[in-house]
Amino acid sequence: MKLENPSPIEWKFSDRAEQLQSSAIREILKVTMRPEVISFAGGLPSPETFPVERMRAAFDKVLTQQGKSALQYGPTDGYAPLREFLADSLSTSDSTILPDQIMMVSGSQQGLDLLGKVLVDEGSKVLVETPSYLGALQAFSVYRPEFESVDTDDHGLVPASVAAKGAGARLMYALPNFQNPTGRTLSVERRYELVETCARMGIPLVEDNPYGDLCYNGEPLPKMLNMNPGGVIYMGSFSKVLTPGIRLGYVVGPTPLIRKLEQAKQAADLHTAQLTQMVVYEVIKDGFLSEHIPTIRTLYAKQCNAMLEAMSKHFPEGVRWTKPEGGMFIWVTLPEYMDSKQLLDEAIQQNVAFVPGGPFYANNPEKNTLRLSFVTVSPERINEGIEKLGKLVKAKI
């Protein structure tokens, strides 16, 4: 019953699919899987921080006590007790977030995709930082917007640039805490100014916050969500504070938007695994994150310091880099005439890897930039890798 000599299909992909491409980072990661490579290229959290035993016990408990409901289809907006817990955590004394304003998603990447789906038409103006998170650029690109790159300086996004460039934008996408890729953090004053500007211009402001809890000193800065719950779309994630492989995040926003996102999610994948949500609720409901997150902060701070020290020692004059106060990334700016992609080719020969900065720009890539992650490499290997990179850069001066 097999067709004889069928004509092969000539694939006609949709216009949006024609411009899809594999992430530059994922391609580099394939090269850097070899154990001898010192990789600063990853965006993966350190598996040392995963509370494996705690997760195991929670799966065991949920499946033992509520197995059948955990394994059945669930509601599209998510598991109610978890949404209630998150609503409480996100509320402040002067801004109340309700469970109805929260939808669970299969990792916050899905939140980005759904936002693009419901807010972006072909040619819509979408505001992004310079540079911006690559995964967001990819997710929005599918819906074929015109990206407008908002100016940034050493302190991150410049709100006045939104006022200048933002008219008619469908959304402003910002990552205010320990930004991916730059590691920069937006000050409270700029947050307020950004929120105010977007509200005045009627632009929905997306606050993506995967790294906010990973501050090395003090407490996280106030969320833009709480400055204007009616105009900010907040995205949270369990990937960096618990584990990424379970694919669980959430989108918080005004209910008209959340209901529209819910319809889009229903068509996209019905709902996010109920079991996963019940397990995460079980793990965090009694305050586990407040004891667990500090251990991640300590580990990452140590490795960040090791990298910053190694850079001071081994990088020549003319190279600049950010000094993050949290998160997972350092952003390096080489002298203008250097090309970080060429540097990567040479570095890989010496078993060191990083991500060139170009793909993080929606427009006009600055080719002399690169992103380094320190979270999965030991201080000794960090020093070794940075020393090698420093020598390669020096040879180009």
Added chain:
Amino acid sequence: MKLENPSPIEWKFSDRAEQLQSSAIREILKVTMRPEVISFAGGLPSPETFPVERMRAAFDKVLTQQGKSALQYGPTDGYAPLREFLADSLSTSDSTILPDQIMMVSGSQQGLDLLGKVLVDEGSKVLVETPSYLGALQAFSVYRPEFESVDTDDHGLVPASVAAKGAGARLMYALPNFQNPTGRTLSVERRYELVETCARMGIPLVEDNPYGDLCYNGEPLPKMLNMNPGGVIYMGSFSKVLTPGIRLGYVVGPTPLIRKLEQAKQAADLHTAQLTQMVVYEVIKDGFLSEHIPTIRTLYAKQCNAMLEAMSKHFPEGVRWTKPEGGMFIWVTLPEYMDSKQLLDEAIQQNVAFVPGGPFYANNPEKNTLRLSFVTVSPERINEGIEKLGKLVKAKI
């Protein structure tokens, strides 16, 4: 730090989002959650069939032995051992399916969304059965195709209708086994003719097969995939043979398409939970499904028979219904002048629910049709509910 009197956002949704609406079924399900309601409306498998203890043991084993890798980010195309297992299971003596032709998805609903994303432009012709699976219509609708309804008769889809109407179509979507909503099964001869017609016309043929293993007698019919692996896109699911709440399915197709789907999935949600895939592999790798699936078949066959018997007893002349040989659904055609939505309103008053047939039609809904599911209701309650429905229908004659 809260904005005073911000102007509320006037939401401007994308054109595609404006036409999104919540599934008619999901809305009905909210009404029918009350325990006193005898609901034939659900599309949920019976939780009695979930191998909860086996799943629990597998989560325990995977997290104990490979916890860190199970909880880390994973590859976009899925967990390799599971893809290899599936490739073996899908291969036949004269058609080999390779692991590279398989991508894991977060439930086959996601497969439908990604297919729409990469194959459908605004206005593209998409062929669907009359009636068709509502979730597929929803998933494709987002990409704004022109649906062309392919003719069907008591034996399901009529391949000659594809030849007549299909020129230039971007895809043909078919559900050949115990179709949702009609319960009909396509004969081997028609399958072959459909495969041949689509191949000749260069139309990618989507074979959605969530229920194929739930045949009450004998063995499943040959897959269209194996008749022409170069032209058929096959979609499989663990929702009906294991559990739906874990959200795990797979798409099988020619590699150029699978690579494009992989790029789309990367932008949509990075990957499907690695842990879930490892657990499902652990559960099924030694042949568990071949002992488990027969228990589901036996249960559903019993309840299907109970419903068919009750219908013979309580439904008046002039009402017709399908006699499924597997799956979860019976399709009822009332006399032409009746409206099943009106019937539903009356039925809910009497604590009986079903799904009206209208939403399953891409064009020209037949309002005198309805879908019944028997899988989550006991034979006694089935008889009680059908008796009530029968009385309501008789009162309209």
